Amino acid sequence: MSHFYSLLPFSSIVAAYGVKQMLGFTGLGFVFFVVISLLLLIPALLQIFQYYLKYDALTFHIKTSQVINQKHTLNFIAEEGIAEYVKRNSAKDDFVLQWGYNHEFYVLAQRRASLRGHLASTLMTDPQLNDAMYINWKKDVLSDIEKLTPAFIVDFDGSLRIETVNKVSGHRYKLEKNVYGIYPLYRLVDTHTSRKRSTATEILKSLTENDTRRTINNKIFDSNSVYIKYVNNLVMKDRLKEADIYSEGGITEMFDDWRRINNQ
Known part of the structure; x- marks a missing residue:
C-alpha cells in the first residue's frame, strides 16, 4: 500500500544502522543516527495518522484508493x-x-465458487487482464458454470453478457436486480430448459483456441463495464452527489449498508 511508502526512508536507516552496529557505531555517530531517524519517522507517522485516525473507515478506504489510483474501489464496499x-x-x-x-x-457470502481452483484466482482480477495470461479462461469458466450451476452470478465488472451464459450453459439466469443501481445480480431460475446438456457441451467444444478470442470476447463483453467504471471514477473524484444521481440513489444505499453491516 502506497501510504506506507513514507516509512521506507526510516526503515532504510534502521537497516543501515544494523550494518553499522556490526562495525561498531558509537558516540556522535549514534546521536546523528537518532536525530536523522526521528526527522524521517515523524513525518511518516503524521501521514499514517491522517489515514487511520482522521477519517472514518469508509472514507479511509476511499482516500487510500485515491492514493493508489484504485479503479474498482466501490467493489470492495458493495x-x-x-x-x-x-x-x-x-x-x-x-x-x-x-x-x-x-x-x-x-x-x-460463505458460499463456494462455481469454479475449479485455478479459475477462482483468475476471476478475482480484472477479466480483461486475463486474456494475455490464460487464453481459454472464458471458455473454461463457461464450462464450469454449465457443470456446477451457480445459484447467483454477480457482475462486479459489468462486462458479462448473461445471454451468452444461458446459451452455452443450457441454464437460464434472469436479472434479479441491479444492486446499488450499478451491479447486475443474476439468479438461476431453471436448468437446461432451452438446451440439452449434450448440446451445451458441443457449443463449448466448438470454441477452439482460435475462436476463443473472437467468439467469446465479442459476445460476452458489453458497455455496462464503462458505466461501472464511470460511477467509480465519480466517487474517486469526490463527486458523490453526481454518482448518486447516475446510480439512482445506489451509492448512498451502498454506503449505508456498509456502515450497518460494519456497525459504523
Missing part, C-alpha cells in the same frame, strides 16, 4: 451488501459466481 443478500437467499451448499475484480466475496 461486496458486503451483495454477499449478505446472496447468503440470505441461497442454501449453504449452493455455488455462486463473481465476475470481476474482487477478493473477498465468496468468504463474505
Whole structure:
C-alpha cells in the first residue's frame, strides 16, 4: 500500500544502522543516527495518522484508493451488501459466481465458487487482464458454470453478457436486480430448459483456441463495464452527489449498508 511508502526512508536507516552496529557505531555517530531517524519517522507517522485516525473507515478506504489510483474501489464496499443478500437467499451448499475484480466475496457470502481452483484466482482480477495470461479462461469458466450451476452470478465488472451464459450453459439466469443501481445480480431460475446438456457441451467444444478470442470476447463483453467504471471514477473524484444521481440513489444505499453491516 502506497501510504506506507513514507516509512521506507526510516526503515532504510534502521537497516543501515544494523550494518553499522556490526562495525561498531558509537558516540556522535549514534546521536546523528537518532536525530536523522526521528526527522524521517515523524513525518511518516503524521501521514499514517491522517489515514487511520482522521477519517472514518469508509472514507479511509476511499482516500487510500485515491492514493493508489484504485479503479474498482466501490467493489470492495458493495461486496458486503451483495454477499449478505446472496447468503440470505441461497442454501449453504449452493455455488455462486463473481465476475470481476474482487477478493473477498465468496468468504463474505460463505458460499463456494462455481469454479475449479485455478479459475477462482483468475476471476478475482480484472477479466480483461486475463486474456494475455490464460487464453481459454472464458471458455473454461463457461464450462464450469454449465457443470456446477451457480445459484447467483454477480457482475462486479459489468462486462458479462448473461445471454451468452444461458446459451452455452443450457441454464437460464434472469436479472434479479441491479444492486446499488450499478451491479447486475443474476439468479438461476431453471436448468437446461432451452438446451440439452449434450448440446451445451458441443457449443463449448466448438470454441477452439482460435475462436476463443473472437467468439467469446465479442459476445460476452458489453458497455455496462464503462458505466461501472464511470460511477467509480465519480466517487474517486469526490463527486458523490453526481454518482448518486447516475446510480439512482445506489451509492448512498451502498454506503449505508456498509456502515450497518460494519456497525459504523
